[in-house]
Amino acid sequence: MRNSLNRFRLALLSLLATLGVVCAISLYSGILPDISTQSVSAAGGKTIYLPLLFGSGSTVPSATATPTGIATATSTLTPTRTKTPTPTTSPSTPPPTEIPSNGARRVNAPHYDGGPLYFGGIFWFGKVTSSENYSDVRVGYTDSELYVSANIIDRRLWYNTNPSSSALTAWDAVTLYLNTDGNTGNKPSTHAYKFVAQMNAWESPRSNWQAAYQGNGTGWNASSTSFTSEATWRGAGLNDNTNDHGWVATFHIPFSSLGLSGPPDGAIWGLGMTLHDRDDANGTAIPVKIWPETLVTDSPETWGQVYFGDPPAYTSPPSSSQSTTTIRNGLNGVTVKDGEVGGHTTCGNGLDVWSEWGEKNYMGEKQINIQNQDDVADWPCFSKYYITFPLNSVPANKVIVSASLTMHQFGNAGQGWNPPPYPSWIQVFTLKDNWNESTLNWNNAPLAEQDFGGAQADPLSTVPPWPGISVNWDVSSAAAKAYAQGQPLRLVLYSSDRPMHSGKYFYSSDADPEGRPTLQVIWGDP
Secondary structure: OOOHHHHHHHHHHHHHHHHHHHOOHHHHHOOOOOOOEEEEEEEEHHHEEEEEOOOOOOOHHHHHHHOOOOOOHHHHHOOOOOOOOOOOOOOOOOOOOOOOOOOOEEEOOEEOOOOOOOOEEEEEEEEEOOOOOOEEEEEEEEEEEEEEEEEEEEEOOOOOOOOOOHOOOOHOOOEEEOOOOOOOOOOOOEEEEEEEEEOOOOOHHHHHHHHEEEEEEEEEEEEOOOOEEEEEEOOOOOOOOOEEEHHHHHHHEEEEHOOOOOOOOOOOEEEEEEOOOOOOOOOOOOOOOEEEOOOOOEEEEHEEEEEEEOOOOOOOOOOEEEEHHHHHHHHHHHHOOOEEEOOOOOOOOOOOOOHHHOOOOOOOOEEEEOOOOOOHHHHHOOOOEEEEOOOOOOOOOOEEEEEEEEEEEEHHHHHHHOOOOEEEEEEEEEEOOOOOOOOOOOOOOOOOOOOEEEEOOOOOOOOOOOEEEEEEEHHHHHHHHHHOOOOOOOEEEEEOOOOOOOOOEOOOOOOOOOHHOEEEEEEEOO
């Protein structure tokens, strides 16, 4: 999986360079309001110029008609899709195929070389309503820093024009919690840190809207721990009663600020996040949103985890007499439930974005969309896909050699746009919680347990013949774990794509049989 992801990264960067996409601003071509830039200091003394998004020119993306499956990307520039790797058996005791998480939610942070993080780890939490916030959080790291970026959907944007470090969270703000000892301890030790970033418009120095704290064994002390934050926003205006789209808070945490000499490859840290929301001048109290849902801010053992590196590849235990079980909705009487949440293929056309979008259920849809991007103004187009495969057709007391999920792509977003659509790295996540196909929606869908792999989906230049282009995900580790626990395989697919028009369209379990998502499990005797 790691080699496939690395090839995808290199090919995507080559494509972006060829098309002249050299900064975040060009990714928003065609829908930005007025743009200015603000320079901020980053780790290592670099200066980064950031787009500051403001004014009344931002728009909710126009819904598009049901896709035809035709896109305008040049196929020679897209990376070659690689087949799902086949796990190898080992004649001796295999290494762990999963790093224990102690039941905590986890995000796997990939290492990257700096610049825009096009393929970061991602987690999400919150709700989309008129009075609640939701966030996608992208995570990655370089040789020198941890990068965490929260894209927040928020109807009303308020910040303090005369900020006080002691009251940053009384406005729209994000608190990031880190513990370099892992998610351990019932009090914040000196290895625990809290970083707060409030939104602001364009003013400098940006440091007036941020603060750092360090644990002292019982609570938190204000700290001089060095870090950089950035804030951008999308909407009609700040500190007023007009509807906006949301904002982005980005943290750059130098490893040297935490007493480290280099990147903590392979380490597990404790991680948590709180969204603070203000929607009016009076500061009417609004409950915070937290990740994970168990988070107690002063108790690191209740936090989630961040793992520094790609998820480990699955290694099958030794086996013999291998056989294959194919699982698909309707095949041999099996029911495979699935569901899409978000904007579908039409960016939520016809829905009120604040009262209906987050509650929309798509049961019975034959076509689904998987889409994300980092321009928070386009959030009505975001879509995730949930699917559950029962594993009781795999005989008991067997060894899982491998498992692959196949879905059939028939189209993508972005037809006729410049820049054209880009390849996507669609990630697959495990779920701990069950869900109901008839009631599933964006606001009640289960949170991901952790990401464990992904697959490349290219934009299509022509309409493919039925049943479409096969895209394959290696889900061996997740299937083996679910099988060992006597549970169905519960998955969710989403991406951390940054560019516009990232939506990739697939057939669901309600489509004709040949196009339905299929799980193929190879198993053997121990």
